[in-house]
Amino acid sequence: MKTRREFIKVSTIGVGSLAAAGGLLSSLPIKDIFGQSQKVENNKSNANKQFPTYCEICFWQCAAWVQTDENGEIKSVTGNVDDPHCNGRLCPRGTAGVGMYKDEDRLKNPKIRTTVNGKQVFKDVTWEEALDYIAVKMKKIKVEHGAECTALFTHGSGGKFLGHLLQAFGSTNIAAPSYAQCRGPREVGFIATFGAGIGSPEPTDIRNSRCLVLIGSHIGENMHNGQVQEMSDMIRNNATIITVDPRFSTAASKSKYWLPIKPATDLALLLAWIHEIIYNDYYDKAYIEKYAHGFAELKEHVKNYTPEWAYGITTIEPHVIRETAREMRNASPSVIIHPGRHVTWYGDDTQRLRAVAILNALLGSWGRRGGFYNPESLHLPNFPAPKYPKPNRDWRDAFPGKFNLAGLALASGVCDATVPSITRDCNIKGWIVNGTNLIETLPDQANTIKAIEALDLLVVIDTMPMEITGYADVILPECTYLERYDEIRTSAHRFPTFALRMPAHAPLYDSKPDWWIAKELGNRLGLSDYFAYKDIEEMLDWQLKSVGSSLEEMQKIGVKKFDREEDNLYSLNGEDYEFNTNTGKIELYSTALEEEGFDPMPKYTAHPEPEAGFYRLNYGRAPMHTFSRTANNPQLFELMEENVVWVNPKIAEEWSLANGQEVWLENQDGVVTEFPIKVRVTERIRFDSVYMVHGFGHSKKQLSRAYGRGASDTQLVTRVMLDPIMGGTGMRGNFVTFHTSKPEKTVPDSRKVESSKLVKEEGGKA
C-alpha cells in the first residue's frame, strides 16, 4: 500500500535504541574493518603517521597522504607527488578534507522512518535493525515486482560495492547523475565521432598544447586539479587560450581571446569555425584523408554557416571568428577544442559536442601531442564471485525505442521510470541513494519528489544530512573517505597508476564504510557468495597480488606507477588505425546517429529566449566547493559561505539593485527561490543572463552552517530541454526575474503545489 512520505528533518527519538547501537559495535570487531596490520582504533599508536588515500571531495580523485598529529587525530591532507591527477598539490577542497571528517553535523547513526502519534519521525536504530529492515523490504519488492524494480543512484567510490550488490540482487538500474545531468552528451558525441569517449580525467594534453579553446568551460573555477595545473603551464608557455563564455570567467581573464557570446548560440559559432577551417583549407589534409569519413558531405553541409551568418546569432564579429579559426590552424595539431564536462545545456548537446569533436578532427588533434592523448589504465581483476543474474527489464523499458545511444543509465531516466505509469508493468519501487543529493542534482524537483512518493523503500547512504535524507525510509551514516578503505583507483592517464585509500582513523560515531554495508546487506539477501572475502583488506590484497603488488606495498607508497604497455601516447601520426565506428574511420558524417534517425551532422537550431524582464539563468562552479556536497564543510564554508547572483550593472540600475542586496529569484514557471540571494553587481556578466554558483540554498536545518545560505539554482530548473539522442537533461533554458521581497504564491499549478508542500512539511513555513 502506498504511504505518504513526509519530508522529515533529521531529528530522532528513541534513546533506548542508542544503547543497542553500542552493543552492536562490540559484535563487529573493529579489526574486521581495519585489519590487524593497522591498529587505527588505537589513536596513540597512530600518532604522527601518514596514511595514503585518494580524495573523495570531487570526482577527480587526487591521491594524497593523510597526516595524523601527536594524538593520532587526523591533522591534514596533502597531495601525493607520484600522482598524475594532482602532482602533489591538492585543490582547496582536497586540502580541506579534514573539514568533511570533522563536520559535527555528520550523520551519526542509522535511522528508520516511523510514525509516532500520527507524525513521521526518524528513530535511531542499530545497524542490525536498519540492515534487516532494508533486506526485508528489498525481498518484498523482489517477490511483488521483481528484483529489477530496485535502483541505485550513486556518485562516489562506495557506489562500486553497492552496484555490485544490486547487480547480484538482479537489477542493472545503476545511475550516476554525472551522466545524464552532466557529461553524457560529450561521451556520446565523441563516441559517434571517434568511436571513443572522453572519460575522466579528460585525456586533454593541455600542458603541451599551443591553443586551448574553452566553450563555456570555466577551468580554474571548476577545480579539476590536473587541468587547472596544465592550463597554468600553458599560460606560462604563452600559449593561446580562447574562451567562449557570456561571462568573463577566470579562464576568460587568462585568455588571448574572450568571445562574449550570446547564451545558447555556441553551436552556431562552432559551425562557423568548421566552415572557416574547411573553406580556407585550414584543416589537416593528410589526417582527414587517412582517418576521416564524410568530409565531402560535411563540406557541403557547412557551406552556408559563414562567420557573417554566425554573427547575427552569436553577436561575435566575423573578423573575430576568422582570427580565432586562424589561431587554431596555426597551432594545429597541438590544439584542443575542450569537450567540457557539464554539457547538458540546451537539449541539442550531443550535436554541439559532435561539432566540438568534428572541429578537433579537422585540426588533427585527436591522438596528437598537444591535443588528445591516448590514455592507458591497468585493470585489476574482480574478486571471484558468481555471475550476475540477467534482469528481464530495466529503466529503459519506460522509454521504448528511445535513448539507444545512452551508454550509461540515466539518473533522470531511472527517476522517470519510478513515477507510476499505467502503460508500464515495471515501475521502480526501491531506491538506494549513495553520495548524491538527488533533490539538488536532478532538474524538476517536483518530478523527483513525485517519484520518491511512489517508492516502497528509499535508503539514503551519506556522510551528511542532505535534502534527500529527509525523504528516506532508512538513513545509513557512511564514514568519510578518511576513515575507510575503498576499491583501488585504477584511472586511465598518460601512464597507468594504482592509488590506495585506507583509513587514517577509525570511523567516528556509528558510521560504516560502503563495502561493509554492501556485504552485510548481501548476507541478508542470500548473496553472500558474491562477497566471499572476510573483509576488504583480503579483497584488495587478492586483487593487488594478482598483478604483482600487495596491500602492504600500497600502504607504504599510496600510488604505484606503471609503464605504458604500448608506446602510443600519441598514436595518430600517420599510423594505421581502425576507429571503433561503423566505418572504422573518424565519422565527420555519423552513420550511428543516422541509423537512429538523428542528423548525421550537427545543425543549428535556435533556443527559446527570455521574455522582457527575465534573464537566462546560468550556473557554474566555485573552486572551493563541489556541488551541494561541501557547503557545510567548516573550512570551505569559511572560504565561501553562500552564492551570489551576478547581475550586469545596467540591469542592476534598471531594477534599482544594489551590490549585496538580497533578492528572491522567480523563474518563468512561477517558482521562487526558497531563500534570498545577494546580488553581485559586476561587469563580468552579460546583460541578458545572470549567473550563480551551484550547490547553495540548503533547506536542511541540520546543516548548521549551510542552511538558508544563498539560493538553489536547481530549484529554478523546472524546464528541462531533453536531448533526444541520449536523454541528457538540458538545464539552461530557465529564465529568472528579481523580487526585492519574498513574493506571495498564488498561482496553483501542479508544480508549485508540490514544491510548496515540501516547504510546508519541512518547517511549517508558508
Add this chain to the structure above:
Amino acid sequence: MRYAMAIDTNLCVGCSDCVVACQVENNVPVGYARDWVVEVTEGTYPNLAIELRSERCNHCDNSPCVRACPTGASHYAEGGIVLVTPEECIGCAACIESCPYDARFTHPDGYADKCTFCIHRVQNGQDPACVSVCPTTCMTFGDMDDPNSDISKLVKSRKSKVLAPEAGTNPNIYYLT
C-alpha cells in the same frame, strides 16, 4: 639573506587553496586567516581585465609594525621574516593599526597574529604551506639576496609590482603582472 615571495597574478585562479593550506598548517582559528585572495576587476563589458592576488604579511624591510610595537614582541627574524612572540605581546593592537596591508589580527588568545612565511617549514628546507600547495604554482619563495635563486631571476626578468609602495615599507611580496 632576504626571504621574499613572488606571486604570478597571470597564473593565480583565486581558488583560495593558499588560505586553507595556511589555516591547516598553522592551526589558524576558525574565522581568521593569515592570507587571503583579492580580485580586482577593471573595465566595462566586454573590455575587462581581472587581477587575482593572494595577499599576506609583506615581511617589509621597513616594517611599521615592528616600529609600533611597544614591547618588542614584533621583531625581525632570520632572513628578514617579521614575527610576533606571543608571550611578549600585550595585545595593544598598535601593530594592527600601523600595517598598511591589514595583514594582522588579534588572535582569540589575545596576541597579534599573522603570516610567518611558515618559518618552521622554511627552516626545514620546505616552502611555506601556501607555496607548496598552490595548484597553479603561481607562488615562488626564496632568497632575494641570492642572485641565482628562482625568485631573484623571476623578479629580474618579469614585470612586477609591490603593494602600497607609497608607504615606504619596502615589502617583500612581489606581484608578477
